[in-house]
Each structure stands twice: as C-alpha cells, then as structure tokens.
Amino acid sequence: xxxxxxxxxxxxxxxxxxxxxxxxxxxxxxxxxxxxxxxxxxxxxxxxxxxxxxxxxxxxxxxxxxxxxxxxxxxxxxxxxxxxxxxxxxxxxxxxxxxxxxxxxxxxxxxxxxxxxxxxxxxxxxxxxxxxxxxxxxxxxxxxxxxxxxxxxxxxxxxxxxxxxxxxxxxxxxxxxxxxxxxxxxxxxxxxxxxxxxxxxxxxxxxxxxxxxxxxxxxxxxxxxxxxxxxxxxxxxxxxxxxxxxxxxxxxxxxxxxxxxxxxxxxxxxxxxxxxxxxxxxxxxxxxxxxxxxxxxxxxxxxxxxxxxxxxxxxxxxxxxxxxxxxxxxxxxxxxxxxxxxxxxxxxxxxxxxxxxxxxxxxxxxxxxxxxxxxxxx
Numbered sequence: 560x561x562x563x564x565x566x567x568x569x570x571x572x573x574x575x576x577x578x579x580x581x582x583x584x585x586x587x588x589x590x591x592x593x594x595x596x597x598x599x600x601x602x603x604x605x606x607x608x609x610x611x612x613x614x615x616x617x618x619x620x621x622x623x624x625x626x627x628x629x630x631x632x633x634x635x636x637x638x639x640x641x642x643x644x645x646x647x648x649x650x651x652x653x654x655x656x657x658x659x660x661x662x663x664x665x666x667x668x669x670x671x672x673x674x675x676x677x678x679x680x681x682x683x684x685x686x687x688x689x690x691x692x693x694x695x696x697x698x699x700x701x702x703x704x705x706x707x708x709x710x711x712x713x714x715x716x717x718x719x720x721x722x723x724x725x726x727x728x729x730x731x732x733x734x735x736x737x738x739x740x741x742x743x744x745x746x747x748x749x750x751x752x753x754x755x756x757x758x759x760x761x762x763x764x765x766x767x768x769x770x771x772x773x774x775x776x777x778x779x780x781x782x783x784x785x786x787x788x789x790x791x792x793x794x795x796x797x798x799x800x801x802x803x804x805x806x807x808x809x810x811x812x813x814x815x816x817x818x819x820x821x822x823x824x825x826x827x828x829x830x831x832x833x834x835x836x837x838x839x840x841x842x843x844x845x846x847x848x849x850x851x852x853x854x855x856x857x858x859x860x861x862x863x864x865x866x867x868x869x870x871x872x873x874x875x876x877x878x879x880x881x882x883x884x885x886x887x888x889x890x891x892x893x894x895x896x897x898x899x900x901x902x903x904x905x906x907x908x909x910x911x912x913x914x915x916x917x918x919x920x921x922x923x924x925x926x927x928x929x930x931x932x933x934x935x936x937x
Contacts (some may be wrong), residue, residue: 562784564678567646567910571757572591572592572593572639572839573590573591573592573600573636574589574590574591574592574597574931574932575589575595575636575638575728575855575930575931575933576588576589576634576636576638576639576640576725577589577639577640577642577736577926577927577928577929577930577931577932577933578629578639578640578642578716578720578805578927578930578937579640579642579733579736579924579926579927580616580642580643580644580716581761581762581763581931582608582644582762582763583606583607583608583762583763583786584604584605584606584607584608584762584929585604585605585625585628585817586602586603586604586605586923586924586926587602587603587604587629587632587634587674587927588601588602588603588775588924588930589601589631589635589930589931590609590928590931590932592932595907595933596745596907596908596909597907597908597909597911598833598908598912599908599909599910599916599928600635601632601633601634601635601768601912601916602913602916602917602919602924602927603628603633603917604915604917604923604924605624605625605628606920608621608624608625609848610934616712616715616716616719617715622715622722625719625721626719626723627736627806628666628717629720629725630724631725634655634725634743635739635759635804636723637724638726639720639723639725639726639727639728639811640727640728640730640807640930640931640933641716641720641727641729641731641930642730642731642732642733642736642926642927642929643708643712643713643716643730643731643732644716644732644733644734644761644764644766644926645733645766645780647672647708647712648679648706648707648708648709648732648733649679649680649706649707649780650704650705650706650732650734650736650775651674651675651678651679651702651703651704651705651706651707652703652704652776652777653671653674653675653678653690653701653702653703653704653705654700654701654702654703655667655670655671655674655690655702655703656670656701657817661928666686667690668677668689668690671688671689671690671705672688674705675705675706675707675895676707676754676785677689678705679707679708680860681707684858685709685710685711686707686708686709687707687708687710687713688705688706688707688708688712689705689706690704690705691703691708691774691775692774693699693771693774693776694771694772694774694776694862696861696862697857697861698860698861698862698863699776699862701776704775704776704778706732706735708732709729716730716845717730729911729933731933733759733766733776733842733926734757734766734768734775735775735929736925736927736928736929736930736933737742737757737759737766737768737770737873737925737926737929738757738770738773738774738775738929738932738933739773739789739929739932740757740873740897740925740926740928740929740932741755741757741768741770741871742773743906743907743908743932744871744897744900744903744905744906744907744908745869745900745905745906746905748803749868749905750772750773751772751869752865752866752868753865753866753868753869754769754770754853754855754858754859754862754866754867754868755768755770755864755868755869755870756768756769756770756850756851756854756868756869756870756871757770757792757870757871757872757873757875757925758847758870758873758874758877759786759812759872759873759874759926760790760873760874760875760876760879761781761785761870761874761875761876762784762785762875762876763781763784763786763787764781764782764783764784765780765781765783765784765847765874765876766778766779766780767779767780767781767850767851767854769854769855769858771858771862771865772854775856777854779850779854780846781846781850783843783844783846783847784876785804785807785874785875785876786877788803788807788840788876789803789804789807790803791840792836792839792840793807793841793853795835795839796835796836801805806832806836807836807876807879808878808880809880810829810832810833810836810880811832811833811836811880811882812833812836812840812879812880812882812885813830813833813837813881813882814834814837814838814880814885820883822878828866833880833881844885844934847884848867848884848890850887851870851886851890852890855867855890855892855921864888867891867892868892868893869892869893869894869895870886870890870892870893870895871895871896871900872886872894872895872896872922873897873922873923874922874923874925875922875923875928877896877897877918877920877922877923878896878898878922883896896920896922897910897921897922897925898910898920898922900923906937908928913918
C-alpha cells in the first residue's frame with residue numbers, strides 16, 4: 560500500500576472545471592495537481608450578467624451569453640463541478656437520531672431529507688438534499704449539516720453545461736467549496752487545533768462559513784455585498800457606481816481619521832474619503848462584526864479545547880483597503896486574504912501564476928477553485 564501511495568502522490572492530475580454560478584458574475588477555474596501541490600492553469604470570468612432579481616439562468620439571453628463564454632474558455636477536458644449559493648442553496652444545522660449511526664448511508668440520507676424538508680424555506684418536494692456529519696461536541700446539539708438546492712436551478716446548471724459542450728458531473732454548495740479552498744491555505748497541524756472561518760463578500764449577499772478541521776459546522780448569510788455598498792456610496796457621495804467601486808479599492812475605509820491641527824498634507828483628502836465611506840457602510844460593517852463575534856463565540860463554546868483561528872476573506876470585497884485590519888482589531892483574531900496566505904509554508908496552492916492569467920484578485924476565484932478540487936484535497 561505504501562508503494563501505491565507514493566506512486567499516487569507523484570501523479571500529475573488535471574482537475575475538473577470549477578464553475579461558480581453567481582448572481583451578477585460567473586467564474587471558472589481549473590488546476591493541475593502535482594504531488595501535494597496545486598497549480599492554477601486556467602481562470603475565467605464573465606461579469607455584469609444582469610441587474611434584475613431573477614435567478615441568473617432564467618433569462619434566455621443570459622444563458623446564451625454564458626454558454627458562449629464557456630465555449631471560448633481555455634479548459635482541458637469537459638467535466639464540470641458547479642456551485643450554487645444562497646438563496647438557491649440553504650444550509651441547516653440538524654440533529655439526526657442516535658439510532659441512525661448504524662444505518663446505511665442511504666437510510667441516513669432519507670432521514671436527513673425529511674428533516675431538511677421540515678427546516679428549509681423551499682416548497683416540499685422542490686429541492687434536492689444531502690448532508691454531512693460534523694465533529695462530535697459536548698456543547699453542540701447538532702450532529703449534521705443539511706443542504707437543500709432548488710431542483711429548477713440544478714436543472715438549469717446541467718442544461719447550461721450541456722449546451723456549452725461540457726459535462727456537469729456534480730453540483731455543490733458554495734460554502735463547502737469555500738471551506739475546501741481555505742484548507743489549501745492552512746497546515747493540517749493548525750487545522751486540528753483551532754476554529755477558523757471563511758467570509759465571502761458577494762455581490763449582494765455575504766456568506767460566513769465556520770469550520771472545525773476541514774468540516775463546515777456553521778453557515779450564516781447576511782445582506783451586505785459589493786453591489787449594495789457601491790450603490791450606497793454612489794448615492795451618498797453623488798458619484799457614479801463605477802467611481803464608487805474605484806473609491807472602495809483606492810481609498811478603502813478608515814474607522815476614524817484622527818486629524819490634528821497641522822498644516823494640510825496630501826494624505827488628508829484620501830483619509831477623509833475613506834472615513835466618509837466608512838460612515839456610509841458603518842451599520843453593515845457593525846452587523847458583520849456582530850455576526851462574526853457571535854458565530855466564533857458559539858463554536859468555541861462547543862469546542863472549548865480549541866483556540867480562535869484565522870478568518871480568511873474572499874470575494875469582491877476581500878481586498879477593500881483597511882477592511883481586514885479593522886476586522887482584526889475589533890475581533891482580536893487574524894484576518895487575512897488568500898494572497899497573503901500564499902506566502903506561508905503551509906499553503907498547498909501556487910497562486911503566483913494567477914496574476915499572469917487574470918488581473919482580478921485571486922480572492923474572487925476562491926469558490927471556483929474550491930469546486931475544481933472537490934475530487935481530492937488530501
């Protein structure tokens with residue numbers, strides 16, 4: 560067996576295509592695995608899909624545009640692992656009966672299905688379900704997390720891949736993909752000692768996934784995202800949405816610009832704009848901080864032998880200037896972005912080529928990368 564394991568570790572494997580199905584953008588990634596390291600070979604994005612509230616693939620013009628984009632992406636192979644996010648996917652903590660421990664996997668899935676249908680907001684019979692067990696804890700009453708996805712959205716994704724001459728082999732929940740991405744940035748030793756999380760800043764909704772080892776144990780969604788933030792900044796500062804986007808990147812936020820009585824300097828205007836942006840977004844930021852505090856505190860109480868671990872930020876807002884420092888100061892934990900983690904020895908993904916492939920921050924492709932490596936991350 561050891562010889563077989565050594566041979567497998569030396570093999571070079573091309574991953575499936577990871578397709579992150581978002582509301583306003585699509586992103587895809589493909590990687591190559593060599594031994595225990597992953598290397599990015601393709602990153603593609605399609606942005607500004609539409610501004611309506613309808614599901615992304617409901618609009619025929621949008622479907623046609625996405626299909627054409629996929630056909631022109633530079634991929635190897637045809638297999639796709641797609642990811643869906645809230646509100647098309649819901650996660651629910653639940654307690655499976657102890658008597659189910661010795662049941663078959665199919666019996667457990669059926670029991671979980673009934674419980675998920677009781678908890679989900681979708682109509683009965685309208686969703687596909689699955690579940691995973693979470694590590695045993697004295698303080699956590701839940702024993703598993705159930706996932707429900709709308710059947711209509713699943714069919715739309717499969718049909719989209721088919722029309723793009725691709726083969727959708729699996730559909731996963733985006734929070735699971737994000738947690739897998741996070742495990743690539745961390746060592747096995749630290750994973751076994753702490754409570755860590757991924758905070759994904761989406762276009763309209765942000766997602767928090769708290770993990771034990773490599774398992775998501777708690778998921779939260781809240782209405783704080785890049786599009787709504789840009790709209791509010793644009794309205795407050797009387798600028799266009801495009802200018803508001805640039806201001807978020809160029810100036811970021813400052814909780815309070817501590818101006819002293821002194822000769823004006825060239826740095827003051829930028830500090831003033833950053834403070835204005837913070838004031839516009841203050842309520843949302845405070846809500847996020849409160850949710851983070853409560854979520855970390857709850858999981859740490861359930862796993863008292865663990866310490867608070869890092870918060871990895873992904874998505875469009877992850878690289879907003881000063882945001883990670885603000886959250887770190889308020890929460891008292893390490894708050895980081897993928898590009899910073901790439902310099903650590905524990906990181907098992909080579910992100911150095913990403914800048915050569917796309918000008919977008921790698922944090923925007925976290926979900927797509929997590930989907931691509933679904934088959935194996937040992």
